[in-house]
Structure formats: structure tokens, C-alpha cells
Amino acid sequence: MRYERQILIKQVSEAGQKILANSNVCVIGSGGLASPVLTYLACAGVGTLSLIDYDTVTDSNLNRQFLYQEKDIGKPKVQIANEVLSAFNPEIIFHPIYQKIDKTNITEMIKDADVVIDCVDNVETRMIVNRACLQQNIPLVEGGVNGFYGFVFAIKQEYPCLECIGYGNTKLKPPTAALGAVVGVIGSLQAVECIKILLGLEGVLYGKLLNYDGLIGSFETVEIQKNDMCEAHLFVN
């Protein structure tokens, strides 16, 4: 039986497996983080997965974006992801959305999601996703990398968001350095947080910025606080 091993986990069990089957997760961006995120959520039997991306596969993606192969170069990522994940687990419903996200269309695209996972590679889109999720009160799992380093944390209305911690000032110089195995660690952690949220478990990384340092092999958490002046939060209230 496909889910036998995870039903053995007492926090999952048969009841949790049903919850996962009835869950709807929206993944934004189909790069290095999304490869493990989508793979593990599909494996775990999350019933409905949407993927929003407006990119095609290039050879420079292949060091980390393992959903794609050399034969896929030039094709839309959402189309290949659809083929790969549907073959992986035909029981799940997959919605590939080949569209560029902006302030005007995001509301509609994420409205049915129980959780949104941010897998984009730029600050501007992260800020749009952050505000949209706060406004619609949808839990958001953030993750990002740079070389051997990465971070993960979770956001919802009662807890600090990207704008609370001043993330909007981040000036990334693309292309960002990325090692496949490190992106895999961070994407896997995002999938874990998502599953915890769907199952209603304690210990979700709300208000806790988890930092991974691959060079020394350590995880460190920084407790973060809501900012009374946060415009994203003011916008909601």
C-alpha cells in the first residue's frame, strides 16, 4: 500500500492521510526548491497541487532542478512537472498554471489553497506572495538559499512576515549561487513544514527563522518578532 509507512507515524495515521488527500497546496515557482517540495508532497499524497510558473527549462537549471532532464530544455517547467508528478502519483490532481504572477492575478490563483509554498528566486515576487497570503489568511512557507546557506520559516497573520523583518531591503544579485543538495535540504524542510500545517501539528516554524549552514553542518533558529509598522500587516488589519 502506497502510504503504509507514513500511516505508521502516529502524527499522520489513517486520519491524517485522509486530511492530506483532501488538501490543496499551491507552489509558486518551479525551480530548485520546488523540485523537492512537489516531489515530496506528491509522494505524501497531498490531494491537489497547483504550480504557478512562467519559465522554460534551461541547461543552467539542471544542477538542482531534478524534475527536468536535458530533453526538456526549452519546454515550460509546469508542463514537465505535470508529466513527471502525474506519473509519480496518479492519485493526485495537479494544476499546472503557466502564468507570470503579479499583484493583480495572485489573489485568484491562491484562493483555494490550504497552504502556499514560496519557491521563487527573487525578492519582488516573494513580497507579492507574502502580502497576498496575509490578506487571504493562508499559511505561507518561505524558503531561500545562497550557496551553502539557506533559511526556512512559516508565516500567517498572527506571526511575523517577510516585511516585518525587513526582507524587502534584500538586494539579490542574480544569478544566485546554488548547490543542488543545499536547495534540496531547504525544499525538503519546506515540505515538512507544509505537511505539519496541513495536519494541524504543533511546532510549525511560525516566528522562528531556521537557518541552515551547510559548511559547518548546523541548523540555528532565530526568534523573530512582528513589527508594528509592517505595511503588509497594516494592510490586512
Place this chain on the structure above:
Amino acid sequence: MIEVRLFATFREGRDKISYLEPQGYHTAAEIIHYFRIADDEVAICLINGRHSKLDSSVKDGDVIALFPPVGGG
């Protein structure tokens, strides 16, 4: 003491945690300059977990966390 925690590439060639005598430092900017980090290299500066500008004052017992840009996918 002021505890300073550096993250990601800020750690390369520096200690990941340092303790500084509070007398020598009045602002977050003075602390990052001690570490030879330029203002525009800092993406996030947290004092006791709160977003803070570099001209924010610091005092004994504060924990400062400094992050360079991290956000690739």
C-alpha cells in the same frame, strides 16, 4: 555584553557568534563596521528579533543577528 550572530556568507572569515563590550558601540552600524561589513551588504538586521535600521541604538544584553541576501530558489 552585546551578542552578535552572523549568518550565511558573513561567517566566512569571521566568528559566527561574538560578544562585544557594550561601552564601545552605540549603534548597529558601529557593530557591523567592527566586523568590516559594509552597510549595503546587510539585507536584514535584527535586534532581539526585531527588524532594526542600522542607526538603531544598541545596549548591554542585546542580541544582534545580521544576514546578507539569501533568497535564491
